[in-house]
Amino acid sequence: xxxxxxxxxxxxxxxxxxxxxxxxxxxxxxxxxxxxxxxxxxxxxxxxxxxxxxxxxxxxxxxxxxxxxxxxxxxxxxxxxxxxxxxxxxxxxxxxxxxxxxxxxxxxxxxxxxxxxxxxxxxxxxxxxxxxxxxxxxxxxxxxxxxxxxxxxxxxxxxxxxxxxxxxxxxxxxxxxxxxxxxxxxxxxxxxxxxxxxxxxxxxxxxxxxxxxxxxxxxxxxxxxxxxxxxxxxx
Amino acid sequence: xxxxxxxxxxxxxxxxxxxxxxxxxxxxxxxxxxxxxxxxxxxxxxxxxxxxxxxxxxxxxxxxxxxxxxxxxxxxxxxxxxxxxxxxxxxxxxxxxxxxxxxxxxxxxxxxxxxxxxxxxxxxxxxxxxxxxxxxxxxxxxxxxxxxxxxxxxxxxxxxxxxxxxxxxxxxxxxxxxxxxxxxxxxxxxxxxxxxxxxxxxxxxxxxxxxxxxxxxxxxxxxxxxxxxxxxxxxxxxxxxxxxxxxxxxxxxxxxxxxxxxxxxxxxxxxxxxxxxxxxxxxxxxxxxxxxxxxxxxxxxxxxxxxxxxxxxxxxxxxxxxxxxxxxxxxxxxxxxxxxxxxxxxxxxxxxxxxxxxxxxxxxxxxxxxxxxxxxxxxxxxxxxxxxxxxxxxxxxxxxxxxxxxxxxxxxxxxxxxxxxxxxxxxxxxxxxxxxxxxxxxxxxxxxxxxxxxxxxxxxxxxxxxxxxxxxxxxxxxxxxxxxxxxxxxxxxxxxxxxxxxxxxxxxxxxxxxxxxxxxxxxxxxxxxxxxxxxxxxxxxxxxxxxxxxxxxxxxxxxxxxxxxxxx
Ligand code: HEM
Ligand SMILES: [Cu+2]
Ligand SMILES: [Cu+2]
Numbered sequence: 128x129x130x131x132x133x134x135x136x137x138x139x140x141x142x143x144x145x146x147x148x149x150x151x152x153x154x155x156x157x158x159x160x161x162x163x164x165x166x167x168x169x170x171x172x173x174x175x176x177x178x179x180x181x182x183x184x185x186x187x188x189x190x191x192x193x194x195x196x197x198x199x200x201x202x203x204x205x206x207x208x209x210x211x212x213x214x215x216x217x218x219x220x221x222x223x224x225x226x227x228x229x230x231x232x233x234x235x236x237x238x239x240x241x242x243x244x245x246x247x248x249x250x251x252x253x254x255x256x257x258x259x260x261x262x263x264x265x266x267x268x269x270x271x272x273x274x275x276x277x278x279x280x281x282x283x284x285x286x287x288x289x290x291x292x293x294x295x296x297x298x299x300x301x302x303x304x305x306x307x308x309x310x311x312x313x314x315x316x317x318x319x320x321x322x323x324x325x326x327x328x329x330x331x332x333x334x335x336x337x338x339x340x341x342x343x344x345x346x347x348x349x350x351x352x353x354x355x356x357x358x359x360x361x362x
Numbered sequence: 363x364x365x366x367x368x369x370x371x372x373x374x375x376x377x378x379x380x381x382x383x384x385x386x387x388x389x390x391x392x393x394x395x396x397x398x399x400x401x402x403x404x405x406x407x408x409x410x411x412x413x414x415x416x417x418x419x420x421x422x423x424x425x426x427x428x429x430x431x432x433x434x435x436x437x438x439x440x441x442x443x444x445x446x447x448x449x450x451x452x453x454x455x456x457x458x459x460x461x462x463x464x465x466x467x468x469x470x471x472x473x474x475x476x477x478x479x480x481x482x483x484x485x486x487x488x489x490x491x492x493x494x495x496x497x498x499x500x501x502x503x504x505x506x507x508x509x510x511x512x513x514x515x516x517x518x519x520x521x522x523x524x525x526x527x528x529x530x531x532x533x534x535x536x537x538x539x540x541x542x543x544x545x546x547x548x549x550x551x552x553x554x555x556x557x558x559x560x561x562x563x564x565x566x567x568x569x570x571x572x573x574x575x576x577x578x579x580x581x582x583x584x585x586x587x588x589x590x591x592x593x594x595x596x597x598x599x600x601x602x603x604x605x606x607x608x609x610x611x612x613x614x615x616x617x618x619x620x621x622x623x624x625x626x627x628x629x630x631x632x633x634x635x636x637x638x639x640x641x642x643x644x645x646x647x648x649x650x651x652x653x654x655x656x657x658x659x660x661x662x663x664x665x666x667x668x669x670x671x672x673x674x675x676x677x678x679x680x681x682x683x684x685x686x687x688x689x690x691x692x693x694x695x696x697x698x699x700x701x702x703x704x705x706x707x708x709x710x711x712x713x714x715x716x717x718x719x720x721x722x723x724x725x726x727x728x729x730x731x732x733x734x735x736x737x738x739x740x741x742x743x744x745x746x747x748x749x750x751x752x753x754x755x756x757x758x759x760x761x762x763x764x765x766x767x768x769x770x771x772x773x774x775x776x777x778x779x780x781x782x783x784x785x786x787x788x789x790x791x792x793x794x795x796x797x798x799x800x801x802x803x804x805x806x807x808x809x810x811x812x813x814x815x816x817x818x819x820x821x822x823x824x825x826x827x828x829x830x831x832x833x834x835x836x837x838x839x840x841x842x843x844x845x846x847x848x849x850x851x852x853x854x855x856x857x858x859x860x861x862x863x864x865x866x867x868x869x870x871x872x873x874x875x876x877x878x879x880x881x882x883x884x885x886x887x888x889x890x891x892x893x894x895x896x897x898x899x900x901x902x903x904x905x906x907x908x909x910x911x912x913x914x915x916x917x918x919x920x921x922x923x924x925x926x927x928x929x930x
Contacts (some may be wrong), residue, residue, distance in 0.1 A: 215753025
């Protein structure tokens with residue numbers, strides 16, 4: 128149901144969309160059934176002259192069936208939801224596959240800084256590439272992100288990946304993604320971070336390996352020495 | 363027999379033993395009478411509801427027409443926007459839902475429904491309102507100080523809330539925390555009365571299972587509040603110290619931990635949802651039984667379930683923090699507890715639906731509100747599953763889906779619950795019937811636009827629109843939904859316009875409505891056995907209780923109700 132509104136472009140986006148759809152159908156069924164019964168009862172038992180209400184205590188086990196059975200069915204549905212919710216969660220947040228590249232993501236009032244390791248594959252060297260409010264990455268490549276914040280809480284949200292993680296000053300949080308399609312999309316800050324919160328959007332450019340290599344080459348030719356070395360955040 | 367108790371408007375008031383002429387101040391301002399304190403809470407809460415609604419109007423106008431001047435407010439700057447959203451949330455929950463549903467209804471109903479003359483600690487009760495009033499003044503003052511009102515969200519996450527250099531509201535943020543702290547103290551004092559009075563001052567013969575559900579729910583709510591608020595009060599003190607004295611409880615630069623606040627806040631904040639939910643659920647139970655002429659289905663089960671929900675509500679807090687940097691493995695535990703809590707809540711809904719079965723339903727205005735509570739709250743309940751399931755919450759967290767979800771729970775609680783209770787007990791409070799036609803116009807004029815405001819917000823949330831952003835037209839993916847935002851805002855304007863019908867109805871019914879009599883709805887509970895409005899001291903002679911509160915349509919009786927105080 129979410130993929131109707133927004134493309135799903137990471138390896139785990141499908142798992143998240145699946146659990147959302149599963150809940151949608153299960154819960155939707157129960158919801159329609161309850162509302163249906165509810166409105167039917169209101170219509171069916173409108174007061175009619177000379178027809179008194181029935182005296183039902185709801186205390187006998189036989190009557191209580193009407194609430195205990197639905198209640199077990201709800202529990203039964205919960206088990207499915209739990210299973211798939213935790214499976215998706217595990218995939219996104221707990222399981223950390225080996226990275227092919229790493230980027231630092233730094234939130235600050237009110238901009239995102241992204242630091243790539245550069246050709247040498249190491250941070251805090253002269254060839255690091257720093258971007259502001261733009262993130263260029265390669266499709267089908269497994270990235271780790273190292274997320275931090277310099278002042279208040281921010282939240283790194285990439286809706287097309289179905290990825291969201293708060294950034295906490297004083298901590299570095301590691302997570303991952305692997306994009307499955309190319310294009311330009313939005314990154315938002317999802318945690319209220321002061322008066323510039325609304326402006327703290329950035330763009331993510333998911334590129335083919337060739338495009339990405341071209342971009343990299345272009346960046347390296349820029350006077351990277353003039354850029355501040357990546358904010359050194361202790362890990 | 364009920365008839366043997368002398369009552370009637372004038373009698374009850376004038377005959378009260380040590381009665382003496384009261385001055386305006388004694389009667390309206392410094393009264394210790396629970397009914398007067400209830401009215402004070404009720405009208406302060408409703409007035410704050412208008413303030414909260416005005417804020418909603420202002421920021422919804424900004425969202426629909428970004429950058430335009432909002433009539434009655436002017437330009438909404440980003441700082442204004444944050445302050446409006448923050449204080450809208452704060453006010454609606456702490457200054458509307460809490461005072462009206464908990465304090466006002468508890469004060470009005472407890473002595474009248476359990477059959478005693480007042481709260482057991484009337485002076486503490488008065489003090490509770492006075493502190494609440496003080497907190498209201500402090501909160502309102504916080505909008506007008508230098509730097510403006512606090513804009514760090516009603517959850518006030520540090521470091522943003524803790525350091526004026528980050529939130530840019532040096533005085534606003536401190537006054538905001540102090541106001542909330544004072545407000546908690548007021549409700550702690552109130553809660554002492556609610557629990558103690560219910561446990562100790564019941565009319566002769568009223569056993570625990572004869573207490574009406576709404577009173578039980580108020581007691582459960584008060585217990586939850588008392589058990590959960592301690593950590594938050596400690597947190598609030600720490601936060602004020604961080605803001606003003608330079609301590610660093612939540613400041614990572616100096617070794618503090620911002621996530622600690624989130625635990626303190628949500629350990630309180632989640633049970634708080636149940637604190638306001640319980641009274642609303644209780645109010646609807648009373649109304650549904652009366653207008654379906656039915657015994658409440660499985661009274662004891664409802665009660666035990668409610669206690670169970672209360673206990674469970676202390677085990678789910680971190681579902682608000684799934685992606686906030688807690689150890690990811692913790693999410694699994696909190697997903698399990700959160701889905702578990704769906705079961706008692708679902709059960710309560712099933713009980714209410716089952717109560718309708720075999721009834722003789724009349725759709726009076728209070729009944730419409732009570733039924734709407736169930737129909738709408740169900741939407742809030744089912745959409746909560748999406749957010750409680752950790753995997754799905756990764757996407758939905760902090761989007762408009764969350765916003766729509768919690769408004770589908772809070773709106774039924776705070777607004778629908780209030781209108782249900784207020785229209786049901788209006789005859790008791792003021793001795794007059796409300797106008798039914800105006801009541802129904804107001805009902806439909808509120809319920810239909812309510813859904814038209816918030817259903818579109820689910821869609822925006824699914825499309826990835828995040829919360830607390832004053833202008834979405836700058837986001838290419840979201841700009842195309844501008845029509846949807848305009849639509850929601852138009853629905854809000856319609857809904858607000860229909861509230862005039864309510865105030866008009868209150869006014870004309872109060873002045874020239876039909877006289878209510880003691881028991882206009884043919885109810886069983888004790889409040890209907892005294893005069894409308896009840897005089898000072900409530901009863902000339904306190905009632906005795908012979909049975910439970912829901913003996914409607916009992917076989918073998920002429921009448922379809924059987925008041926609790928009528929001997930067998
Ligand atoms: C009068 C109808 C209402 C409308 C149109 C409305 C609308 C909104 C909107 C659009 C927001 C989000 C603004 C943003 O994130 O940028 C919001 C936030 C909020 N509302 Fe309402 N609301 C209404 C009533 C209520 C009620 C009755 C309650 C609770 C009893 C409530 C509690 C909240 C809370 C807690 C927030 C979150 C504040 C924050 O983000 O810090 N609202 N409301
Ligand atoms: Cu931010
Ligand atoms: Cu932000």
